[in-house]
Amino acid sequence: MSYVTEELAARLKAAREAKGLSQRELSALAGVPQSHISKIENNAVDLRVSSLSSIAHALDLELMLVPRKALPAVQSITRSVASAPVINAETQRELNRIRKTVDALASRASGANIENLQRRIREITQIQSQIDPEILQKIRRTIEAIESSGSNEAVNRAVENIRSLRNQLAHRAASHEKPRPPRPAYRLEEDQDG
Amino acid sequence: MSYVTEELAARLKAAREAKGLSQRELSALAGVPQSHISKIENNAVDLRVSSLSSIAHALDLELMLVPRKALPAVQSITRSVASAPVINAETQRELNRIRKTVDALASRASGANIENLQRRIREITQIQSQIDPEILQKIRRTIEAIESSGSNEAVNRAVENIRSLRNQLAHRAASHEKPRPPRPAYRLEEDQDG
DNA sequence: TCATTTGATCTACTTTGCTATATCATGTAG
DNA sequence: CTACATGATATAGCAAAGTAGATCAAATGA
Known part of the structure; x- marks a missing residue:
């Protein structure tokens, strides 16, 4: 082609x-x-x-x-956004396993807290930075435990678990960042935090 | 669709x-x-x-x-580049007539000065700001005159004519511009002047 | 070892982009 | 008024995209 x-x-x-x-x-x-x-x-x-x-x-x-005319500028921007794709392959796979487990769980049992769980997982998947696969593994075990127990408690525990992890990640991502580009004259995304 | x-x-x-x-x-x-x-x-x-x-x-x-994620920033850039499309329709048409006349001329007689003429026209066509159609009309008359005379002198005269107009336009465009955005942190195009 | 997943490839069939060419109504210039 | 340029459409045919569905080797997981 x-x-x-x-x-x-x-x-x-x-x-x-x-x-x-x-x-x-x-x-x-x-x-x-x-x-x-x-x-x-x-x-x-x-x-x-x-x-x-x-x-x-x-x-x-x-x-x-x-x-x-705008090509160089646009490429520069998309590059800066697309950067940090340096995610460990193993981490990636573990994230996928988690996502699938949760989706499977959601297909059988539904509810507000399960949707919450899904949302949290999605958040983490999008953070795309180096995550310790071990922590992820623990998360997955927790979620998998839900499948047998089926209790609401377990779901909520998982959600809290993940929420904590998410914060750890956000903190680590911030400290890992380069010493800030001179002046970010353009805004990459609208504020859309919930 | x-x-x-x-x-x-x-x-x-x-x-x-x-x-x-x-x-x-x-x-x-x-x-x-x-x-x-x-x-x-x-x-x-x-x-x-x-x-x-x-x-x-x-x-x-x-x-x-x-x-x-990069959409807003990119759109903002492309918008800023694509701005100033506010060109008089009549002016546009006159520019087209000129371009065609020159192309027709070039197809019959060739030479360094004719290529020069074409380049100048292209420059002006790309400036895309408000131009007095009357001036353009004069330019066209000059170029059309070449077709009958066929002399080198006429071509050079037209080139000089257009060169002068181009400068006028550049000046006018500069003064028409908004008071400059705070700080152009990204570069819209590589330097490619000849 | 056995089962699953993944990406590639194949078949058979339908849809549609694309080309070449021509026509037509409507402006617009001379 | 005449001639030309423009954009929209039509016809006919070929090539290729697209679909559904199946198979297969290799990688991966249990």
């Missing part, structure tokens, strides 16, 4: 892997057959805008037409 | 008109039939990435996947 689609394919694949999704999972999210996603990532098709956009959307990416 | 393609279609059409190109002209540049461009702009097709990219390229646009 062409050079443009080659870059696109690479970016899609990278984004998917960064999110720790399998082709089949992405397939479900984007509504596109796994076989087709495979072809797309291997740059074997000249895909349509609708496909590209639905896949990109599932990966929290947005399709844009940016003026050539 | 979908919402995404709708936005794209609108942006493509806007970009084309901002450049003062007809669908047929763009068709030649992008290597896509005029009929197809029409359908695309009317959001009647779910076009392929290759088509989108070739058309975008012809319009000095680049296809990009932007992280959702």
